Amino acid sequence: MSMHKMAAKPCRLIVIISMFLFLSLTDQAHASQDNFAEELFIKPLPSGHIYSHFQFTTTWNVDIQDQSAFSHYNLFPKSLGQIISKYSVRELHLSLTQGYWRPEKWGYPIVSAPPGAELWVWFHQNTQDIEQSWKELVNALSGLFCASLNFIDNTVTISPHLAFRPHGISSDNYASNSSYLKYATLPRENVCTENLTPWKKLLPCDSRAGISTLFSAIQLYNANYHSLAIHLRPICQDPSCSSPAVELSQSMSVVFDPPIRELSKQDWSLRKLFGRGLKGPCPLASISNVYVDITDNSTSNPVQLTPDPDSIIRTYRGGAERHYALYDLKTWNSPHQLMVSMKWNQKHQYVDINRPQIHIHRFITGYGQEKGGITCLLYNNDAKNFQTVVYLETVPWYIRLHFHTLKIRSYNRDLRPDWVKYIPGQDRSKAYMLEMVMTLPPSSVTTVSIEFDRAFLKWTEHPPDANIGFHISSAVVSTVLKHGENYTSPEQSDSRLEPSLTNPSNQKEFFIRLYSEILLIQLPTPDFSMPYNVICLACTVVAIAFGSLHNLTTRNFAPLDPSEKRGLKARLSMLFGKFRKSSKKAATDESEIKQEKEEKPLVNDQDSDTKDSESEKDSEGDR
Known part of the structure; x- marks a missing residue:
């Protein structure tokens, strides 16, 4: 029996090692399917502002409906993947914005967002209880991003039919059924560093390397407009859409106003905007590019861009030609930081802006x-x-x-x-x-x-x-534009900026979603100072009542002569009489005190004389 046991131990060890190798290879197969790209887009606006858009895109070649795929993570954030898997989320779109984007002055943004917090989610068809999943999901996201999303309830939740169709791959029957959609907003939500910190922790390199090193809270929250966004959706791995994938897009948009700081000049640099330069790419990124829009470079007021870009991209999209300067951080080998800057020879001239369509x-x-x-x-x-x-x-x-x-x-x-x-x-x-x-x-x-x-x-x-x-x-206004002069959003098939900026397709329709201003309305408001007034009044009444009762119970009463006059004249004469009596009494007291002081030495002398005579008589008798 011992020989059989000794022979069985190596067999078991071989089986365990083989299973471990198989699981490790399976994990590596799942983990090796991630792809991460980081991009920065900078555009001088006609109004004198500087628009900076950070785009981080993580693509995971797994089926979002496959629950087993969300057990092994590499570049995709595990904290967000567990929430998606637990609550049967198919698409998730979250934005936290401070300020209002002004399309009539700035054109169209790359990613649109309303002021405050916005959340809309598409659930899977097999979700058993969508209402309960929605309630638990907002609480989980509230804790993940340190936001007040837990205030989202049925009073602010709707299910629109046309305004928020799925952005990812979906069937027509699923997209037309708005019962799987939940949409809610919190216009009063304030955005601060407590939201930026958990948001950047979802990035593979956090803010330690790559373009995300420009995240300086002091600089970012001193801007005119600031927006954080997360968009998750299922997409196709290839043009034939033979296999699905999951795309996580993290974007941050910031609008600065250099003319206020630079004496009416639109000059800017990475140090002036973000307080530092770029050292290099994120090691886990397959794309690490910086794009600068130089389309509006005029001969009357030419611009000087330093350092020289790696290449100049000329594209034609939506009936308009655009020029971009490209900096590839993957090829940046200098020991110094990449400090991109733009300078104009003259001050910024405010002219009429071509309003968007x-x-x-x-x-x-x-x-x-x-x-x-x-x-x-x-x-x-x-x-x-x-x-x-x-x-x-x-x-x-x-x-x-x-x-x-x-x-x-x-x-x-x-x-x-x-x-x-x-x-x-x-x-x-x-x-x-x-x-x-x-x-x-x-x-x-x-x-x-x-x-x-x-x-x-x-x-x-x-x-x-x-x-x-x-x-x-x-x-919310959603429409499809036929012209793309002011359109810079990426194509619907890919959230990365590189395909739409470097090699755009023959796109003829451009989807755009616009948001209006939030409204502030006054409702009939009660007087919240009334409790204070009630407390003061009650204390006053109690004090008066207590004082009266105290006087009644402690005061001595004396009978009055009804024949005495009690008019005002009599009272005044009585008062003056009392004053005179008191003054006379004080005078008599003083005179008596003086007389007593004068009589005391005479009495003392008489007493001493009598004592001397008595002593003399006693001495004579003895003799």
Whole structure:
């Protein structure tokens, strides 16, 4: 028996080693399918601002529906992968923005985002309880990114039908079923370094190497506009889409204003913008490029770009020719930092800006604290073509919309929407949603207006700073442009900037999503100083009552002669009489004291004489 046992031990050891090698090879096969790219895009804007966009793209060649694939990680962040796998997430889009992007002055951004926090998620078809998964997902993301996403509940959550279709690969039946979609915003969310720190920890190199070393909180949060975003979606590995993959796109957009700091000059450098230069690429990145837009370089005010770029890229996209200077960090072998800078010979000249084809503007109408209205202006600057847009309006339950007051006018004429979906809200349980498809005439300004009533909230439902007001999230306009002059977003098939900037396809349609300003509205606010007033009044009443009772119980009462006069004259004479008596008494007391002092020495002398005579008599008797 011992010989059999000794022979079985090597067999077991061989089996264990073979299984370990097989699992390690399997893990390596899963891990080796990751791909990471880091890119920085810098563009001087016509308004004098400098637009900087950081793009980090991680591609993982696995099926997002394969739960076993989310057990082995290499470049893909494990903390986010576990959340996606647990809550059956197919697509996730999260943005945290401070400030408002102004498309009429800055053009279109690479990644659009509204002020505050925005989260929209597509769940898998086999998700058993979407409501419960959504509730647990927002709490998990709130802890992961140190944001107030846990305040997202049913009162701010909607499921739009057309405005937020899937960005990744999906079937038509799945994309048209909005029951798998959840959308919510928090317009009051503030963005700070506590959000930047967990966001950059999802990067393979964190902020220790590569382009992410430019992340300086002091510089980033001193900008006019700042936006963090995460977009996860399933994509195709190849053009034939034979195998799926998972794409994680992390982007950060920052807008600086150099003319304010540089004495009306638009000069900039990496040190002035971010406080440091670039030392080299991230070792795990397959692409590490810096792009500088030099399209607007004019002969009247030429620009000087230093150091010389590795190459100049000339592309033609959307009816416009663009020029980009390319710096490849993979080929940067200098011991010094890469310090890209641009200088102009003259001061910046503010001129009329060519406005984009579509932009919007929204504001509050009415007065008082009972009724009001919301008006949105949609500008179509295309002089020839009609433009079809999808308009989405989300209003909290305490702003009670009246659908019968909806008006759409253009050129002083009423327009009928092509499609409308209106879901009324319910007090303390559901928000109002208005989604429409409209066709905007050429060179027009279309006005969309609707009236509302303000609700009365309970005093416990007001925030601590109730007098500031309540915020209404941005309106969303989605459309497909036919011209791409101001369009810099990457193509739908790839979130990386390199394919769309270096070798763009023959793209004829450009999808864009625009966000309006958030609105600040005042509701009937109670007087929160009333508790203080009540406390003061109650304490005053108690003090007065206690004082009266104390006087009644401790004061000595004396009978009064009814024949005595009690008028004002009598009281004054009595008062003066008491004063005179007291002064006379004081004078008599003083005189008596003086007399006593004068009599005391006489008495003392008489006593001494009597004592001497008595002593003499005693002495004579003895003799």
